[in-house]
Amino acid sequence: MNSFETDIGRAVLSRGFIAGVLLEILILFTAGFDSDLFRMTVPVLCTLPYSTAWLADYQTGFIKSYLPRTGVTSYILGKILSCGISGGGVELLGSWIYVCLKYDENMQWSPLLIFVSGMLWAVLAAVLAALSNSRYIAYGGAFVLYYVLVILHERYFQTLYCLHPYEWLAPEHTWIFGEWGVVFLITGLMLVLFCLYDVILRRCIEGV
Template sequence: MNSFETDLKRAVVSWGFGIGLVSELAILLISGFDSDIFRMCVPVLCTFPYTTAWLEDYESGFLKACLPRTSVNSYIMGKLLACGISGGLLETLGCQIFLIVKNDEKLNISLGLIFMSGMLWAVVSAVLAAASNSRYSAYGGSFVIYYFLVILHERYFKWMYCLYPYEWLAPEHTWIFDESGVILLVGGICMVFGCLYYIILWRCIKNV
């Protein structure tokens, strides 16, 4: 059983992905890419496709039927990768459609950074959901962390731009390795949370 392909299909071909994509496109068309509304919605919309997948499998009993047909490693990695990719893809696809509709050469949007940000916050939400067994944490947890980092930067530590979520979407400062530096930082943070997700699910599955 190819767990990753199954999970990715469930994530992308879902009501959550469709609702998130339509919502993001509406926000972009109304407010624009540089608006605070769009930026603050990033850690919320990317959670719609697949951050609660583990909870759904666990609570419904589907996990017991699934595990005999795949390995624990494949199951966990399938959930993790599908969550991150679908979150990043939702954000990227919404921005890509927005660029096509606007057809404005002045718009400077890096789809690579958009994808990485969506992936990161989707994985963060999945970790919070798995750790707390709560859907509220899945849909709101990453937003709380995101907002905390924004406030921390804007009110107290303006010099610490490397931990400013807005900077990860559209850099305004000079980074080492330029855009690649942002991708390396966000990718590194994502890997840390990915490891946490793996550990949490491994412990939970051992008790099933």
């Protein structure tokens, strides 16, 4: 069984994905890309599709019948990749629909940065879900860490712009390699989270 195909189908066709896209469109029509409302809701909306999928499988016992047909590695990769892609997809699809409906030639937005930012916070939420075994921490934890980074930058480390989440969505400073410099940084962070997720889930699966 191809775990990734099954998981990505479940993620993209979920009520959480649809709700996230609709909320993103509403937020953008209300405030736009340059608003704090849009920026602060990124780590929330991206968690809706699939960040707690592991918990659902584990708590319902579904994993006991599903895991033998996929294998541990395939199962873990399917979960984390689908979580990241669907999380980034919520942000990208909602933003793209807004841009198409708004149709403003002067609008500044980066599809790539919005997508990878959504991926990062969705993956972080999945790691928190696996670590805490709590849906509430999964949905709220990513937002809390995002907000902490914003506060730390604005109050104490204003020159450390590379760790400011707003900068990852719409860079205001000069990055090495430009926009791709942001992508490389986010990709590196996601690789660390992937490794953490793998370690946590393997330990949990041993007890199933």
